[in-house]
Amino acid sequence: MSRTHKNSIILEKLLERGKELWNKPAKQEIFATNPDANDLVTDLERYPHAFLFACIMDRQMPSTRVWEIPFKLKQLLGDFEFSTLLALSEKEIVDLFEEHNLHRFPKIMGKNIYRAIRLIHEKYDDNASNIWNDTPSSHELVSRLLEFDGVGQKIASMTTTILARNFKISLSDYSAIDVSVDVHVKRVLERLGIVEKGLSEDAIRYKVRALFPENPGLIDLPLWDIGYRYCKPKKPLCSECYMENSCPKKI
Ligand code: SF4
Structure with a gap:
């Protein structure tokens, strides 16, 4: 089998698997291991800002x-309503991040979250879902x-990607x-x-x-999944990988 033919088989397989995963019905995603924390960040109806x-x-x-x-912020504040967050000053938010060591960069993240709250207030009518709920183009x-x-x-x-693929938020296209x-x-x-070794992320x-x-x-997702499950950095599990028959780097 020629290299070009193998390459097109690889691309077809990735595309097929990608479509399969993309078209799966929406289900509750697991982003955080703590179930209460996960419920909060996946409740796009009530807490899109989370x-x-x-x-x-x-x-x-x-x-x-x-x-x-x-x-963690919700526990510290007592609730996570947007109005509660909007009432906080920049200093109060930064202090929460710093005193409770919420992020590796507490000051920067505290400021970013404060500014995000202001932007949602000024431009999106206190509702973060207004950022994405008008079927925008992916570029928009x-x-x-x-x-x-x-x-x-x-x-x-x-x-x-998460909004479109996991939460099934409608976009008018997906090219961006x-x-x-x-x-x-x-x-x-x-x-x-598919790419040469050592290319930059942009390339x-x-x-x-x-x-x-x-x-x-x-x-x-197919690429990430193959990397996470089979294509280990040192000892790839090629015999378990569905790319085995067409992968040029099979070891
Ligand atoms: S066949 Fe082996 S080297 Fe190729 S993608 Fe799969 S795990 Fe990686």
Whole structure:
């Protein structure tokens, strides 16, 4: 079998698996190990800001810990109503983060959350779901998210992906959704021969965009899942991986 043919089989498999995962019915996702914390960040009806805050803070710390921060704040404040948060000054929020060691970067995150509350108040009528509930295009949604302090391209794309794929929020297109280039995704893309070794994250994103222009993010979860389950850094479990027959790097 030629290399090109193998390559197209790999892409087809990723696409097929990606569609399968993308089209799964919505179910309660597990972002935080504490069930109460998870309930809070997945309740997009009542606490859309909890989900948004977790996304904003999701860096430089294990995700499972970050996604518990809104619940810790709720416990400290007594509730997590938007009106309660809106009444807090920047100093009060930063103090909460610093005194209770809520994030690795308590001061920066406290400020980011304060500014997020102000932006939701001023632009989205005190309701974070107004950021995404008007069937925006994926580019529009990413650009709205990028207005929040602490949100860069990676977090904006990740948030858009979770909203569309996991919570089934309607978008008019999916072309601005990228793969999140983490260690698993990068390793699998390299071993499958989809990208060359050592490419920058930007170069990888553009390569995947070129291959799947309608929805580059479609293959994000399959890649991550292969990396997490089978394609271990040192000893990949190739005999268990569904790419085994077509992977050029099978060891
Ligand atoms: S076949 Fe092996 S090297 Fe290839 S993606 Fe799967 S686990 Fe990784």
